[in-house]
Amino acid sequence: MKFIARHAGEEIPIEVERLASGYRVRVGERWFIVDLAEAGRFLRSFRLEDGTQLALIHHRDGTMHEISLADSTVHVDITDPLSLKRKRIEDEMGAGGAIRALMPGRIVRVMVHKGDAVRKGAGLVVLEAMKMENEIQAPTEGIVDEVFVEAGQTVESGAELVHIAAL
Amino acid sequence: MKFIARHAGEEIPIEVERLASGYRVRVGERWFIVDLAEAGRFLRSFRLEDGTQLALIHHRDGTMHEISLADSTVHVDITDPLSLKRKRIEDEMGAGGAIRALMPGRIVRVMVHKGDAVRKGAGLVVLEAMKMENEIQAPTEGIVDEVFVEAGQTVESGAELVHIAAL
Amino acid sequence: MKVLIANRGEIAVRVIRACRELGYSTVAVYSEPDRAALHVLYADQAMPIGPAPSRESYLRIDRIIDAAKKAGADAIHPGYGFLAENASFARACIDEGLIFVGPSAESIDAMGSKTESRQRMQAAGVPVVPGLTEPVRSFDEIAAFARNVGLPIMIKASAGGGGKGLRFVEREDDLHPAFERVTSEAQSFFGDSAVYAEKFIASPRHIEVQVLGDQHGNLLHIGERECTLQRRHQKVVEECPSPIVDEALRQKLGDMAVRAAKAVNYYSTGTIECLMGPDRQFYFLEMNTRLQVEHPVTEMVWGIDLVKEQLRVARGEKLALGDIKPSGHAIECRIYAEDPSRNFAPSPGLIRYMNLPQGPGVRNDNGVYSGYIVPVFYDPMLSKLICHAPTRADAIARMRRALIEYRVEGIETTIPFFTALMSHPDFAAAKFDTGFLDRNLAELTKERSGNGSVDAAIAAAAILAFEESQQVRLPENGDSPWKHAGRAEALKDRL
């Protein structure tokens, strides 16, 4: 079966075949013989033909897979080629400059006004969560075209704080 | 709501009422005010009105509840009064003297023959599991009226080994 | 004896463990979201003290004293943070006939004000860093001090501690914004906007000395800890002993610490924090009149239990440690619910799964469990991982091993950051100062990808997606392969 993996901005063609015991998998140009077994709800025992053994933690959210290794975590989106086309179109029409709260917390200070021009890295809002003040910075330069919060307000994770329009 | 709890051979009348926060529960003659919260899939945080706090592990299998405390485990069957009547009838018609394997293993030796009279505690079968030979003993005196296994055979958990008829 | 622990998280669990081993019963207190927190689960009694915000629960002296009386407690242990260094709380306990497991209110007062403590230390012949003699509220005074001693300086909340509410200022332009930020944090965290400034020692190390005293005038030091590795002035890794302190310097530091503590008639556990320049000159910074977060590294090396000693001293017993000697080396990593790859942004939420490090020389002082929801309201510490081994190199290797075993799924943690730090050559060589982490942060937090492990992860994800599309379950241990079963059950990762 063929898939497209999206990882770190790249699209990698994938093929998976089931063998009598284990799998044959192509990742880009490389073929692997893989044995994969469940070790409880999250842990997976992964083994290559030469005996190389990895303990992986797997979590799936829709088509996004999070695979944790001992010293790193890999996020990869696995889709069939058809779904991928739809996604690409969505990305192009996407919300772009919406700055969201990545955690619930309290707005301590709003550092920009509607109409301000900001550079990449400029402070926008200070959010207090878990006893720390966290400055939320502009991910790109642009014009602040909307401010959705004010000081003292508490926000939920994912709440839109500020919107920046590209210059 | 009323239930019957069956624990250690006794039948205990139970009543449960929901309060604004927590529950009011009658166990036999005693009333408790209880606060119960989930702490993950198995752990429960249990608190009485005076602050007494217990960490319980809960597992349910049908109407049987297994509640583990720090130093003991309580098995209790919670049913509504109607279902209980049906169960009682089943118990009376029950299989009585069937001796079953409590774990999978290998039969090392069969120590009785069909027709043998056995005392309570007499050795019936030796089962090897987890590197140990385990002697399975007669739970009651009686006559062996069936032997289902022979030496060398492997058995699954729950397999009937021997049947004893009451004297 | 019944002890109420006026705290939450790992330190409340730590104190409950000590009480249980001494045969004392324990009373937990909890805010609404902490109803099923680990410290509540492990206590013999649990008393509600209010809603989520600390100032309406864990900082409410009245409610905590009330809970203690309702539960019939004899003593209150404050842990660290919250009310641990609040002299009014210590007094309120005593007034209500409860034992306060800590020093006297007078000692807390004397050391609680950065300015008063400096004066008393100078009088006792303890070296201090040049700084303001009084807390101030106006920017002009800070500006004048900066002109006087020259930049860099530190601006700190006068009532602060534990690395909260302080800023380092190197450039004139940053002076005013820093003053504003510290004032704001001082007000919101400590209820007092007064600030204080001192000269900044270049390339310093942060060394601290553990002291322990009883109510009969006996007081001794129990070696030093190396706490130089800090991020935004918060300690993140601590060691015992310090790799740069030899026996002669240890004796000098210990004598200074005992002199400092005796100057305020100290008893219970306490810590004298010092800055040490590259010339090994040390300066008194402040005294923490409580148990320290990093106390376990001292415990493992010196073979003592500081919490049990606190409890014994609080009951009026005399110190009876005998002839204790340090042995081996211990390192502590503070495991936080923070995402190192997103500038350590807090990462609260549901812990879906945890694999804990176990085995020789590993101690994990935990405050959470699998299935716990890390709340957004409090400190993000999940646990303290401490490793002990005969030498520093062995302890680092053991910590690296333990970090590989420690896996958390559901939230992000600082584990990958520590894994990178334990492999850094400058850490191995103990070549660092207090600015080390902030300078090397990019290198320590960059995404790592072992040999081909990204490809392996992608292959695993692809197989799992494939199996899902085929409605087939993975073979489980012992199962015959390709057993068909309810797919949705087997692969959907939800609780």
Next chain:
Amino acid sequence: MKVLIANRGEIAVRVIRACRELGYSTVAVYSEPDRAALHVLYADQAMPIGPAPSRESYLRIDRIIDAAKKAGADAIHPGYGFLAENASFARACIDEGLIFVGPSAESIDAMGSKTESRQRMQAAGVPVVPGLTEPVRSFDEIAAFARNVGLPIMIKASAGGGGKGLRFVEREDDLHPAFERVTSEAQSFFGDSAVYAEKFIASPRHIEVQVLGDQHGNLLHIGERECTLQRRHQKVVEECPSPIVDEALRQKLGDMAVRAAKAVNYYSTGTIECLMGPDRQFYFLEMNTRLQVEHPVTEMVWGIDLVKEQLRVARGEKLALGDIKPSGHAIECRIYAEDPSRNFAPSPGLIRYMNLPQGPGVRNDNGVYSGYIVPVFYDPMLSKLICHAPTRADAIARMRRALIEYRVEGIETTIPFFTALMSHPDFAAAKFDTGFLDRNLAELTKERSGNGSVDAAIAAAAILAFEESQQVRLPENGDSPWKHAGRAEALKDRL
């Protein structure tokens, strides 16, 4: 260096941990049902060696050597049990150019036969228990020996060890059935039906001495362990030091142990097992030419890592322990998948949930994890829980605390049995002999029910049944109460 571990379970994990800390890569071997066992998950490489039965996998010398060569291993660590005391295996490793992490095949041979080892010990002036001088296969010879020395006697599998294949005989009538049973077990476990008999010492204690030697003739003892508490001749609790051994006796035991080990030119770790009568006379019982299950109690008290020392010695390094001294007291409980309330019947199956003991002085050498299915084919040990503290009383209190934290759901374990034992006054007073557990088993395994805790448990079950009937979910931490949600999801306890 790359090390293959020819074992499974907690000891394979223990060896992997030591290798990882030394920077060696590791190769696990596994039978079919062990594909997702913890020792496989923690290894760098994993090699299949056959189906479930040990004799077709973990006892297959050819397959293990083959796996080592395929994986490119330099050395093989045998753990304990399986092939650990098999001289042919040690020889096979050497023949194939692999380092065997253990003593020489000659030492294993010399100590492997109970009868030969007794002869060599007697020649070396080591005291032994009166017994047969040769293994026998006929009942008549056993009967003659019993008449000669008088009952009670012990009958043991000549090729046995680790408490398997032995029987105590007190009454003449039991002599023949015991002989038959031991012969049968000897054949099935060790492939050799020869048995051996010896005089039984009344009310003895089981004391053993740890030795460690290198390949350059250096050999030393590292104190004794108290292993008196046994059930059906299987150790269940071990301590270091022994509460009845003083410094003078320790020296005598140590000298004896070094003499015994030197008599067979021993190197690597080994243990001299002794019986000690109430008069403190001790008799050599056997030497275990391998790592001992209970090695962690020695490690915690003496501050060393015996597995790392084994690996260093195996590479030809000289011992360099420096001046080591014992400190404090350590106790180990072997946590088994057995049901104490059903005469310790094995309890294999799925571990649905585990809460692990953590915090100061607690070491858990684990071999399993939450979600693991304990297989029926092997030893039922889940983990070894070891607690260390300054005194024996402190260590017992700490063990009691750790056992309260240790919870396993899905299978039965020996945890409740140990909880009862830790509270037994005779255990606290160290008043026991090897028959103590079997004599007190009823008391130690009776159902306990704390003050009203049965009522509390019933109340909890009733609430959960009530909520289920109402299709309402329990409030979770942080949730507003009585949130309505998919009930079946929340309360059905399945994986």
